[in-house]
Amino acid sequence: MSCDFYSLSHDGIRQMAPYQGGKPIEELARELGLSKVVKLASNENPMGVSSNVRKACSDALASLGRYPDGSGFSLKQVLSNKLSVKPEQITLGCGSNDILDLLARVFLQVDNNAVISQHAFIVYKLAIQAANAQIVEIPAVAWGHDLDAMAAAIDKHTKLVFIANPNNPTGTYVNRQKLERFLDQVSANVIVVLDEAYGEYIDHADYPDGLELLEKYPNLVVTRTFSKAYGLAALRVGYSISNSDIAELLNRVRAPFNVNSLAMRAAEAALNDTDFLERSVAINTQGLLQLTEGVNCLGLKAIPSVGNFIAVDFSDNDTTSVYESLLAKGVIVRPLGVYDMSNYLRVSVGLPEENTVFLESLEQVLADG
Numbered sequence: 001m002s003c004d005f006y007s008l009s010h011d012g013i014r015q016m017a018p019y020q021g022g023k024p025i026e027e028l029a030r031e032l033g034l035s036k037v038v039k040l041a042s043n044e045n046p047m048g049v050s051s052n053v054r055k056a057c058s059d060a061l062a063s064l065g066r067y068p069d070g071s072g073f074s075l076k077q078v079l080s081n082k083l084s085v086k087p088e089q090i091t092l093g094c095g096s097n098d099i100l101d102l103l104a105r106v107f108l109q110v111d112n113n114a115v116i117s118q119h120a121f122i123v124y125k126l127a128i129q130a131a132n133a134q135i136v137e138i139p140a141v142a143w144g145h146d147l148d149a150m151a152a153a154i155d156k157h158t159k160l161v162f163i164a165n166p167n168n169p170t171g172t173y174v175n176r177q178k179l180e181r182f183l184d185q186v187s188a189n190v191i192v193v194l195d196e197a198y199g200e201y202i203d204h205a206d207y208p209d210g211l212e213l214l215e216k217y218p219n220l221v222v223t224r225t226f227s228k229a230y231g232l233a234a235l236r237v238g239y240s241i242s243n244s245d246i247a248e249l250l251n252r253v254r255a256p257f258n259v260n261s262l263a264m265r266a267a268e269a270a271l272n273d274t275d276f277l278e279r280s281v282a283i284n285t286q287g288l289l290q291l292t293e294g295v296n297c298l299g300l301k302a303i304p305s306v307g308n309f310i311a312v313d314f315s316d317n318d319t320t321s322v323y324e325s326l327l328a329k330g331v332i333v334r335p336l337g338v339y340d341m342s343n344y345l346r347v348s349v350g351l352p353e354e355n356t357v358f359l360e361s362l363e364q365v366l367a368d369g
């Protein structure tokens, strides 16, 4: 008799569905026999890899036979100097995704809950479920986090609050005043996770830098990543900055050698490559404008975004068929059904010519449909 293995897993796991990433370029190329594919589906940096990062990786190849430095000493030193925080406040992760998971594992258990916003980055839900805790999801306002309602939803079972600033996939952000008002309302024994995965792209005077709030709010954890503006998505490296006691707790459950040596060397090189970062941000600012104006010209609306992507409203169309017709033309974007936004497609900012391919393909798809 075969065993029902599902019944052996805990309730949280049974409620989960695996994370679905953007469709890989190779997969679409293989399925449709296409030679040219434009992928605007995973908020990656379209600029490719800088020569400094290439060199750092090739230098690191010689020591691939050794385990990496599990304490991440060197990268933490560089980060510590750059961010003016103590190395003990930094936790390195296999992507910031890893950190989000560590936070859930450290602070959540059955009977606890974590507060998130509707339409927020899906990984928060997965991390909470994997820890077998409850999700408290607060309706969004104008596609963004309703921080007052989130503060009001905190109860005695709440251990974590996740804030995506800006949020993926909506591109909205909370300003400094609202964030501080929120933090003032939250008890010090609730951990607030401020996810700044796209922070480098933003140049608004009222966009808060989480690091400036750490001293006043020791229950705050800021997470950042090298996957987006720094262009290292494939290497999987991110980090958090927090109170050193929180970092010490995360370190207890962190998998040994969770960040590999190529990733750490590349991240150091990327931090020193300010020119690449500046060009990445400039290309993004220009691309956001190109995409927004382009879809507006086609009679479509996008949610105003400060990230490296826009969510476009296809309510007047069959969204799934637009997605599939774009695929047939070799253009990959991201459907948002799991975000409670099934009439939207998320389009990442590409190089100017990739944005043009997307807009021209979309124009044809809408004309044919």
Ligand SMILES: *Cc1c(COP(=O)(O)O)cnc(C)c1O
Residues within 6 Å of the ligand: 043, 094, 095, 096, 097, 098, 121, 164, 166, 167, 168, 195, 197, 224, 225, 226, 227, 233, 236, 237, 238
């Ligand atoms: C992409 C993303 C991340 C992290 O990605 P990693 O590659 O795991 O660092 C975190 N938060 C948000 C909101 C994101 O969009």
